[in-house]
């Protein structure tokens with residue numbers, strides 16, 4: 526696929542939070558400009574590559590030597606590094622070769638927009654903002670953020686849950702759950718990308734799977750819930766939102782499913798939770814699945830993997846019971 530003029534190298538870089546990182550990069554010999562080093566990782570067998578680009582110039586990050594340490598490089602270093610971690614998780618844990626399971630290239634763009642406090646999967650690639658420095662820092666610094674966005678890519682290539690109402694909330698929940706499984710130190714989403722000012726204000730993360738209600742929802746959503754204005758963790762607290770608001774609450778009602786997964790993991794641990802949810806996502810769920818379909822798919826997956834009446838199947842059902850999602 527690529528010429529003999531490209532050689533895999535181990536590069537070094539500094540991440541957004543100052544971490545020293547080792548990176549798989551490429552040494553490229555250009556006839557005119559000479560040798561340069563690019564954030565292109567062709568080291569994984571049967572993977573087209575992991576490629577990290579600068580959004581404003583649309584160019585791949587490159588350097589005259591193998592060390593990426595400038596301030597401007599840092600978000601790219603983290604995007605490149607975290608992409609490989611997420612790739613490795615799906616391959617090692619689930620035997621999945623990239624987002625499409627066919628080795629498609631994993632492409633990220635950093636430095637999107639101005640003071641942009643978000644990141645997204647656009648249907649083909651990841652895009653990360655730099656944050657405004659008040660609420661957030663560059664979003665690629667969060668392994669869970671990268672894992673969330675890349676999981677949207679896995680979902681597009683599997684259950685393909687439509688991005689509205691309950692199927693959309695399932696789409697968001699699977700992105701959060703795998704985000705929390707891959708960034709496995711806690712059950713929070715986005716704890717590493719909150720800027721100091723946000724933390725000082727009590728905003729330690731974006732969302733919590735263990736206790737969704739610890740954060741308020743946006744003001745415009747409040748009237749559609751039970752009046753408390755918190756992220757829901759039970760069907761009693763479901764937000765009945767119109768399509769025009771967060772696609773019918775995809776980032777809000779997702780926390781009910783998030784919490785069910787968290788509760789199940791308390792019984793059986795992270796690894797089995799991942800196996801069960803991955804099987805549900807890739808074998809049973811469909812574009813129009815609702816919460817009750819997810820309950821069924823997840824219990825069935827637990828039965829497939831661990832047996833009828835197993836503790837794992839009980840725990841899978843128990844998570845849904847606890848959040849009020851029944852057959």
Ligand code: ASN
Nearest residue numbers: 643644645646673674677
């Ligand atoms: N970070 C958000 C997400 O991945 C962006 C969005 O709303 N599409 O869900």
Ligand code: ZN
Nearest residue numbers: 673677697700
């Ligand atoms: Zn998402």
